Amino acid sequence: MSKTDTDYPHRGLITVSIMLATIMQVLDTTIANVALPTMTGDLGASQDTINWVLTSYIVAAAIMTPVTGWLADRFGRRELFLVTIAGFTIFSMLCGLAWSLESMVAFRVMQGLFGASIVPLSQTFLLDINPKEKHGQAMAIWGAGIMVGPIIGPTLGGWLTEFASWRWVFFINLPVGILAFLGSAAFLPRAGVRLRGFDFFGFAMLSLGVGALQLMLDRGAEVDWFSAVEIWLELGLAITGFWIFAVHLMTGKDTFIDARIFADRNFVTGLVFIFVIGVILLASLALLPPMLSRLFNHSTTLTGLVMAPRGVGTMISMLLVGRLVQVVDARVLVVAGLSLTAWSLHMMTGFSPQMDDHLIIVSGVVQGLGLGLVFVPLSTVAFATLDPRFRTDAASLFNLVRNIGSSIGISIVTVLLTRNVQVNHAELSAGLTPFNQSLAAAMPGAAAGNVSTLSQLDQLVNQQALMIAYIDDFKLMMIVTLCAIPLALLLRKPKMTAAGAPAAAHMD
DSSP states (O other): OOOOGGGOTTHHHHHHHHHHHHHHHHHTTTTTGGGHHHHHHHTTOOTTGGGHHHHHHHHHHHHHGGGHHHHHHHHOHHHHHHHHHHHHHHHHHHHHTOOSHHHHHHHHHHHHHHHTTHHHHHHHHHHHHSOGGGHHHHHHHHHHHHHHHHHHHHHHHHHHHHHTOTTHHHHTHHHHHHHHHHHHHHHOOOOOOOOOOOOHHHHHHHHHHHHHHHHHHHHTTTTTGGGSHHHHHHHHHHHHHHHHHHHHHHHOSSOSSOGGGGGOHHHHHHHHHHHHHHHHHHHHHHHHHHHHHHTTOOOHHHHHHHHHHHHHHHHHHHHHHHHHTTTSOHHHHHHHHHHHHHHHHHHHTTOOTTSOSHHHHHHHHHHHHHHHHHHHHHHHHHHHTSOGGGHHHHHHHHHHHHHHHHHHHHHHHHHHHHHHHHHHHHHHHTTOSTTOHHHHHHOHHHHTTOHHHHHHHHHHHHHHHHHHHHHHHHHHHHHHHHHHGGGGGGOOOOOBOTTSOBOOOOOO
């Protein structure tokens, strides 16, 4: 039975407090990226080892995310949320005070461990404090924080690094964390504690799989992927961990993730969709800043300004779809959103080094609208038919799969970019010989072996090879998006109750 508005008189303040914590945590997945070059010298690190500042956080958060449901049941959702906010804020401050690479990595690990539960708990709280008919609006608010955070993270991080210090990338969490903690402590409702045994074996196997996979994806580019023994070992550990966990989940008793969650078709389909969204959202965000810097010579600040309309498009879409999801079939909205996203990626295949920023901005707005249109109805439908007692576990899995999708997407497009640049460079330069009459007519200095002209020619070839490689990545993401559209047919329209709200499925 859903609660009425009088049961949560401070719903607005609860929402603000929850979203402050959520945005703080999501920002930290991307805000430190642009500060890494500056950190390198201050922490006495090398170009290879400084990436552990990112890897340590990602791996720690990934390992701890699935256990959120058990911790929430064991200690209470409110209590766990307050502890995670406090721990995340404290270790953010310690990251800003780090004096060496070792201390920074240690603090980032702890920051990731505490921060892992913030996002799934925030999603659970918003579903709990809102009646079913308002779940679409609640997921719109939650999705705005999840999707806009990564977009503004690099811009904010670059601005803080340029005009203050890289340490402020972490110090900025202090006022946000304090406000989130005080608001949550004052207004979050208390929930009952449900004692259940901890499945150490299942947790160990899932942690092994997730941790090894994240390490492989993060380290692959540095060690030339499968030419390194390390990557083969991590791949073997990831497959072993996931396989044993899957068998244990289906055959074991009292596993820390209830296997009955996977009996809900909407939720399972939602996991597939959110994986695709993770790939598209962060993969495109990983490609655009370096492209704007390397090919268009944009500063960090200008790059942020050019990419800002993407976030505006997402916000507009979130505000609209929160209400549309109540009157329009969610499956229609998902298909429309994926179609817009595919169209934006098609527009991005028309990029060229000679163009201005107009097409980048327009395609960004369209993509923001599309992703926002998918995220809200997907989050709503995925949980619409799920028994409320499984929400925290389900939210943990939902966010874990999104993060894994992001990691895989970034790794794939980065590998393809590096490989295609080499292939394109070889193909473009194959015909640039002294015997090429067209080249001799267009650039006599190159045919004559003039060093300055040859250098200019090489720069042009490099520029074109890089641009073609970026376009190939955009084409791949467009194809992935189009292939995901038919999956919408697997989503089930929730049965409506007399009150006009979706009825939860009971799996007793």
